[in-house]
Every structure is written in C-alpha cells, then in structure tokens.
Amino acid sequence: MARARRIPDDLARQQADQPAGEVAHFGADEPLVLDAGISLAPFQIAYRTYGTLNAERSNAILVCHALTGDQHVASQNPVTGKSGWWDIMIGPGKPIDTDRYFVICTNVLGGCMGTTGPASTDPATGQPYGLSLPLITIPDMVRAQAMLVKRLGIDTLFSVVGGSMGGMQVLQWAAQYRDAVFSAMPIATAARHSAQNIAFHEVGRQAIMADPEWRGGRYLAEGTRPSAGLAVARMAAHITYLSDAALHRKFGRRFQDRDAPTFSFDADFQVESYLRYQGEAFVERFDANSYLYVTRAMDYFDIAADHGGSLARAFAGTRTRFCVVSFTSDWLFPTADSRQVVHALNAAGASVSFAEITSDKGHDAFLLDEPELFAITRGFLDSAARARGIA
Amino acid sequence: MARARRIPDDLARQQADQPAGEVAHFGADEPLVLDAGISLAPFQIAYRTYGTLNAERSNAILVCHALTGDQHVASQNPVTGKSGWWDIMIGPGKPIDTDRYFVICTNVLGGCMGTTGPASTDPATGQPYGLSLPLITIPDMVRAQAMLVKRLGIDTLFSVVGGSMGGMQVLQWAAQYRDAVFSAMPIATAARHSAQNIAFHEVGRQAIMADPEWRGGRYLAEGTRPSAGLAVARMAAHITYLSDAALHRKFGRRFQDRDAPTFSFDADFQVESYLRYQGEAFVERFDANSYLYVTRAMDYFDIAADHGGSLARAFAGTRTRFCVVSFTSDWLFPTADSRQVVHALNAAGASVSFAEITSDKGHDAFLLDEPELFAITRGFLDSAARARGIA
Numbered sequence: 001m002a003r004a005r006r007i008p009d010d011l012a013r014q015q016a017d018q019p020a021g022e023v024a025h026f027g028a029d030e031p032l033v034l035d036a037g038i039s040l041a042p043f044q045i046a047y048r049t050y051g052t053l054n055a056e057r058s059n060a061i062l063v064c065h066a067l068t069g070d071q072h073v074a075s076q077n078p079v080t081g082k083s084g085w086w087d088i089m090i091g092p093g094k095p096i097d098t099d100r101y102f103v104i105c106t107n108v109l110g111g112c113m114g115t116t117g118p119a120s121t122d123p124a125t126g127q128p129y130g131l132s133l134p135l136i137t138i139p140d141m142v143r144a145q146a147m148l149v150k151r152l153g154i155d156t157l158f159s160v161v162g163g164s165m166g167g168m169q170v171l172q173w174a175a176q177y178r179d180a181v182f183s184a185m186p187i188a189t190a191a192r193h194s195a196q197n198i199a200f201h202e203v204g205r206q207a208i209m210a211d212p213e214w215r216g217g218r219y220l221a222e223g224t225r226p227s228a229g230l231a232v233a234r235m236a237a238h239i240t241y242l243s244d245a246a247l248h249r250k251f252g253r254r255f256q257d258r259d260a261p262t263f264s265f266d267a268d269f270q271v272e273s274y275l276r277y278q279g280e281a282f283v284e285r286f287d288a289n290s291y292l293y294v295t296r297a298m299d300y301f302d303i304a305a306d307h308g309g310s311l312a313r314a315f316a317g318t319r320t321r322f323c324v325v326s327f328t329s330d331w332l333f334p335t336a337d338s339r340q341v342v343h344a345l346n347a348a349g350a351s352v353s354f355a356e357i358t359s360d361k362g363h364d365a366f367l368l369d370e371p372e373l374f375a376i377t378r379g380f381l382d383s384a385a386r387a388r389g390i391a
Numbered sequence: 392m393a394r395a396r397r398i399p400d401d402l403a404r405q406q407a408d409q410p411a412g413e414v415a416h417f418g419a420d421e422p423l424v425l426d427a428g429i430s431l432a433p434f435q436i437a438y439r440t441y442g443t444l445n446a447e448r449s450n451a452i453l454v455c456h457a458l459t460g461d462q463h464v465a466s467q468n469p470v471t472g473k474s475g476w477w478d479i480m481i482g483p484g485k486p487i488d489t490d491r492y493f494v495i496c497t498n499v500l501g502g503c504m505g506t507t508g509p510a511s512t513d514p515a516t517g518q519p520y521g522l523s524l525p526l527i528t529i530p531d532m533v534r535a536q537a538m539l540v541k542r543l544g545i546d547t548l549f550s551v552v553g554g555s556m557g558g559m560q561v562l563q564w565a566a567q568y569r570d571a572v573f574s575a576m577p578i579a580t581a582a583r584h585s586a587q588n589i590a591f592h593e594v595g596r597q598a599i600m601a602d603p604e605w606r607g608g609r610y611l612a613e614g615t616r617p618s619a620g621l622a623v624a625r626m627a628a629h630i631t632y633l634s635d636a637a638l639h640r641k642f643g644r645r646f647q648d649r650d651a652p653t654f655s656f657d658a659d660f661q662v663e664s665y666l667r668y669q670g671e672a673f674v675e676r677f678d679a680n681s682y683l684y685v686t687r688a689m690d691y692f693d694i695a696a697d698h699g700g701s702l703a704r705a706f707a708g709t710r711t712r713f714c715v716v717s718f719t720s721d722w723l724f725p726t727a728d729s730r731q732v733v734h735a736l737n738a739a740g741a742s743v744s745f746a747e748i749t750s751d752k753g754h755d756a757f758l759l760d761e762p763e764l765f766a767i768t769r770g771f772l773d774s775a776a777r778a779r780g781i782a
Contacts, residue, residue, distance in 0.1 A: 212603055305644075
C-alpha cells in the first residue's frame with residue numbers, strides 16, 4: 001500500500017496548470033456559469049485532437065471520458081507513458097476512424113490533467129483551489145466543452161461518444177444542445193446515478209477524507225498527499241468495474257507465488273495483489289480532490305429531474321440519431337439503465353438503436369477488446385456519415 | 392464520520408476478557424490446534440444458551456453467527472442495548488422454538504465479544520494480542536465450538552444453523568463432525584469465498600491498516616482506535632449486504648432534509664447519511680483487528696480444497712439432513728453458490744432440500760422479516776425433530 005508517498009507539489013500543480021497537449025484559455029470576459037450558481041473565470045480546458053476537420057466542419061466527433069480518464073484518448077499519456085485509454089477504438093482505420101473524422105477529447109472540468117480543477121491555481125490566491133473550487137456538475141462539464149467546440153469553429157458535432165460518465169455527458173449534450181449533435185452514442189451509462197452507485201462513491205470519498213494527509217483538502221499547499229485514502233477509494237471502485245465472472249476467470253482463489261495460505265495479512269491471493277497494485281498505480285496519476293469533485297458530479301446527475309421528472313421530455317423533438325449500448329455483465333450501469341434511456345428516446349420519437357452486448361467483462365467492457373462494440377460503432381457512424389454527407 | 396474517537400482501552404479489553412453471558416475456559420491442558428499450525432492455550436469461548444437441554448441431550452441447536460455478529464442471538468446485546476440479532480427467528484414459539492429446543496450461540500474465535508480474539512489479553516505478555524494472535528480459520532472456529540459442545544455434555548447436535556459466515560460454519564460442522572450433526576441449515580452462504588468477496592474484504596482491511604491510528608495493530612496498547620478506517624470498511628461492506636433494488640426502494644435519489652443539492656461534500660443524499668451512520672455505529676461495537684481476523688477466515692474458507700478439490704467428497708457418506716437456502720437478490724452469496732453446495736450434497740447421496748427465496752432485500756434478507764424463511768425453518772426442524780424423536 002502506497003502510504004503518504006510524497007510527490008513534489010510543483011509536479012502536481014504544473015500538470016494541473018500546464019498540461020501536455022492543447023489548452024484553451026477563457027478569460028474574465030467569458031465566464032462559465034456553474035449549476036452551483038457561481039461564475040468561474042478565468043478557466044481553461046485541456047484537450048487533444050486527432051484527424052483533420054473537413055472544409056464543411058461537419059466531421060467532428062467529441063469523445064467524452066469516464067471518471068478517471070483524460071484527454072489523451074488515442075495517443076500516449078504523458079503522465080503514465082501508456083497508450084491512450086481508447087487507443088483500441090480510435091485511430092486511422094479503427095471504428096472511430098481518424099482518416100475520416102476529426103476527434104476532439106477534453107479533460108473534464110474538475111479534472112486534474114490541465115482543465116481547471118481543484119489542483120489548479122486559484123488566480124485570486126496563487127494557491128491551489130482545493131475545496132474552494134465550486135462543485136461541478138455534468139451539465140457544467142458539457143457547457144465548458146460547448147465553449148471549446150464553438151471556439152474551434154464547429155456549429156454541429158457529427159457525433160458525441162462516450163462510456164460511463166462519458167455517456168452521461170453524451171446524454172447531457174443531446175438534451176442541452178440538441179441542434180448541435182447530429183448523432184450520439186451513450187455506452188454503459190445511465191440518465192441518473194443510482195442509490196447504490198452514490199453509496200460506492202461516498203465510500204471512496206470517506207476513505208479520502210479520513211486520511212489525515214488530506215488536510216481538509218489543503219494537501220497540495222501543505223506538501224502532503226492522501227495517497228492511502230485515495231488508493232482505498234480506487235480499490236473499492238475497481239471491484240465495481242469488473243464482474244464477478246471476470247474476477248473469477250482472472251484470479252479465482254489462486255494464491256500469489258505459492259500454493260498455500262501464508263496465514264498472514266500479506267496479499268495472499270492474486271486478486272488482493274492485483275487490487276493493491278491498482279490502488280498504488282492510481283495515486284501516481286490522479287488528484288484526490290478531483291476524485292471528490294468528479295464523483296460528486298456523477299452523483300448529482302439526473303436528467304429527468306432537470307426536466308420536471310420526465311426523461312422523455314428532456315429529449316422531446318430531438319432529431320439526433322442515437323445508438324445506446326450496454327453490456328450483460330455490467331452491474332454498475334446495468335442494461336436496465338440503458339433500457340430506461342431507450343424507452344424515453346422512443347417516447348420522444350427519436351431515432352434510436354439499442355444493443356446489449358454479451359460480455360462477462362463487466363462495466364470495463366466498453367474500454368476493452370469487444371469486437372461487437374467495434375462493429376456497432378463503425379456501422380452506426382458509417383450510416384450517420386452517409387446521412388450527413390461525409391465522404 | 393467518527394474519526395479517532397477515543398474509547399477507554401479498559402472498556403474494550405474488559406469486554407474482550409470478561410464478557411456478559413457465560414464463558415468456558417480452556418486451560419493449558421486443552422489446547423486448540425489451529426490450522427496455522429500453532430497451539431492456542433489457554434483460550435476461552437463466550438456463549439449464550441436459550442431453552443432447556445432435554446434429558447436425552449438430543450434437542451441442542453447450535454446457531455452460528457455472521458462476520459460481525461455475536462453470541463447474543465436472542466437476548467439484549469449488552470454493548471448496543473439492542474435486541475438479539477436473530478430475535479425474530481429464535482424464542483418461545485418462534486421458528487427456532489426455545490420451548491422445544493436448547494439453543495447455543497458462541498462468539499467465534501477471533502471475535503471481540505468474549506471469545507479469545509486479537510483484543511484479548513495475551514497471558515504471555517499481559518498485553519492485548521493484536522496481530523500476535525495466530526490467524527484463525529473457519530475450521531478453527533468450528534473446532535473451538537466442538538470443544539464447548541463436548542463440555543456441555545452433548546454428543547450430537549440436533550441442528551446447526553447459520554447464515555453467511557454462519558453458514559460456512561454449518562457446512563464445516565457437517566464436513567468435519569458428520570456424526571455429531573443430525574441436521575444442518577446453511578443459509579445465504581457458500582462452500583468457498585469468491586474472488587469478488589475476497590476483493591471486498593481486502594478493501595476493508597486496507598482501509599483499516601491505512602488508518603495511522605491502527606498503529607500496526609497495537610492501537611489498544613497505545614490508546615488509539617482506527618475508527619475512521621474501520622468505519623470506511625463497514626460502509627463498503629454494508630453496500631454488499633443490500634441489493635440495488637433495496638437501496639433504491641429505501642433511499643432512491645432522495646436528498647437529506649431538503650429538496651435540492653447543497654453543492655457540497657456534506658451527506659446530501661439520504662443514502663450517504665445512512666451509510667455514514669452505519670460506519671459510526673459499527674466502530675462503537677467492533678474491534679478493528681477482529682475485523683481483519685474474521686474477514687481473513689472467510690477468505691481462506693474453501694471446503695473442496697481441503698478434500699482434494701471435490702466438494703462432494705467432503706460430504707461423502709453423510710447422514711445429516713440438509714436444508715440449503717438462498718435469496719434471489721443476494722449478490723454477495725448468490726444462489727449459484729448454494730446450488731453448488733446442493734449439487735455436491737446430491738452427488739454425496741445426502742438428504743437435502745433447497746429453497747431459493749424471492750426477496751429484494753439482498754444478502755441481509757436472512758436477518759430480516761422473511762416469512763418464507765421462517766416457514767421453511769420451522770418445517771425443516773419439525774420434520775427433523777420427528778425423525779429424531781424429539782417431543
């Protein structure tokens with residue numbers, strides 16, 4: 001277990017303020033009015049693009065990332081040195097084909113990879129925001145993305161695509177900017193976070209806030225890091241990303257490096273060792289306060305509540321083409337959640353296709369090698385591209 | 392969140408050494424040989440009994456408790472002041488009828504309610520054992536119970552009954568002391584702990600061990616308590632005891648004391664407030680090191696592995712009558728786990744009935760008001776009592 005490992009403050013803050021990739025700055029004259037009722041200005045959005053925007057500006061696809069993702073969707077991540085988190089999906093000749101489409105991916109508001117978040121420097125104090133940053137919602141994230149899309153000179157996105165929290169942003173885009181979204185692909189997601197999911201998030205937040213190194217959120221200013229708490233939060237969350245079957249297949253009850261129990265609290269089972277590694281690796285790349293902010297944004301998400309309790313009303317009159325995808329073994333965002341979205345879209349008279357993909361990989365399936373997902377994505381975009389007149 | 396709340400050491404240690412109820416002491420001449428290969432002596436077992444042992448000594452039912460249960464199964468708990476944890480099931484005229492049966496319930500080895508555990512005083516040092524207590528297994532717990540049953544002058548238990556970890560003890564009793572178990576009722580349990588369940592336990596242990604107040608397990612000697620870590624462990628575990636449907640019905644997305652979000656990290660949703668309460672209440676009654684020991688015992692549990700990989704072999708030739716029960720919405724010990732036990736019992740030629748009860752209450756259903764469970768328990772015991780010649 002990584003306990004209170006010291007990472008130089010400067011590194012974390014530099015990443016937050018001066019990320020790799022492109023950055024769009026929005027000044028005092030372009031404030032972002034947050035759902036919390038506060039105007040955020042100045043702020044910045046870190047993003048990456050892949051492929052080329054065509055002359056008609058009609059081939060842009062916005063890809064939205066999940067809870068701990070970032071803008072490095074299809075290129076090496078400068079912090080971890082690993083491939084982009086959806087490298088398997090996006091690139092030349094791949095299902096989201098960068099030879100045809102112009103792909104944009106932004107780090108979400110509240111994140112820690114260059115878009116304004118709690119680790120960013122508060123211009124008013126010269127110190128990291130910490131908890132003085134107002135709370136962020138999914139609609140806030142989407143409003144910030146819309147400001148960037150506008151600045152890039154794009155009126156209508158050819159598609160918005162994302163899984164999990166990324167799928168929440170897709171749904172929010174379709175509800176909030178209906179004329180700016182030609183097609184939308186929400187994957188392994190829901191139109192509102194469930195009580196069980198809020199409960200899991202609350203456990204993670206409590207683990208972070210229970211760590212004395214968290215210092216009431218002021219750890220960056222005080223030179224500490226709540227690594228132990230953040231690692232526990234990640235471990236608990238990680239279990240929910242997999243299925244019982246996937247854990248059984250991967251690890252079963254196999255012991256680590258031996259045949260029998262050690263009769264100790266060491267990581268005896270392979271699954272324990274794996275989980276500890278997940279926790280340790282995570283704290284090297286993610287900011288604990290960002291984890292608080294972004295989980296909270298997901299908890300608050302409830303499109304129907306923002307439309308008088310009717311999800312269908314949120315999409316009434318939409319002309320966006322939808323493709324909704326779920327996975328059979330996903331118990332974090334089960335198929336029932338996707339079906340609820342599909343029913344609302346049907347009630348709203350939308351054009352919608354729905355696929356429940358058979359997989360035992362759990363929620364994480366959307367990030368993994370799932371040929372059926374690739375085929376569906378390629379087919380859906382092909383068909384939409386023909387309708388949109390993209391070569 | 393209860394953070395590092397100080398509970399006088401003396402209180403915790405007094406409870407561990409001098410519990411309410413009956414205590415059986417086993418001296419240096421009656422050591423308990425543990426699976427870890429170490430002899431534990433002296434040690435003690437705290438227990439409660441209800442009803443009267445008949446002249447034939449043929450009406451004794453051993454009730455085995457789950458992870459955080461104790462011996463106070465059908466009478467007021469002296470620590471919490473609450474009713475016994477299975478008061479709804481056990482008592483005069485109830486399904487486990489104390490007018491007919493003599494009920495015994497022991498605190499498990501490794502527990503913290505009077506049976507020897509990590510909070511008990513190590514006679515060699517005069518200090519609490521802490522992590523110097525050898526690791527405990529489910530078979531160790533059962534061996535200790537068998538020593539008590541023998542001391543009470545009982546050769547054959549009329550029945551062994553328990554849910555969750557209690558059900559593991561039931562199965563272990565039937566495998567290890569087959570001639571001493573007339574009937575057995577394993578409820579909401581499994582013959583081995585799954586990878587997912589080990590993973591959830593590991594998160595809880597890491598939360599405890601990450602708490603600086605844990606002090607490498609020496610907190611009782613050092614006058615601290617890892618309350619924050621233990622509360623997080625309990626919160627994570629508590630989610631697994633309920634079903635998604637039960638959480639939705641109980642709390643949904645309802646806000647606490649208001650209609651709208653506070654845009655803060657307060658317990659905004661009712662489900663958050665409930666979870667925090669569960670964590671806080673738990674640390675008042677449970678020892679953190681016991682939590683480590685008892686979860687570890689469950690992780691190690693794998694009856695088939697102790698019988699050359701064959702669960703049927705563990706029960707070959709058994710004459711015990713079995714009644715196996717599961718609940719449809721239990722995702723911690725899903726019906727598939729019970730079915731595996733039933734298949735093995737069938738293969739072993741055992742007398743076995745099996746009921747999957749429809750309930751949306753999740754794993755906790757076995758502790759709650761489930762009329763079908765009560766009817767099945769009453770019927771199974773009635774039938775076994777006739778076969779056993781109990782009036």
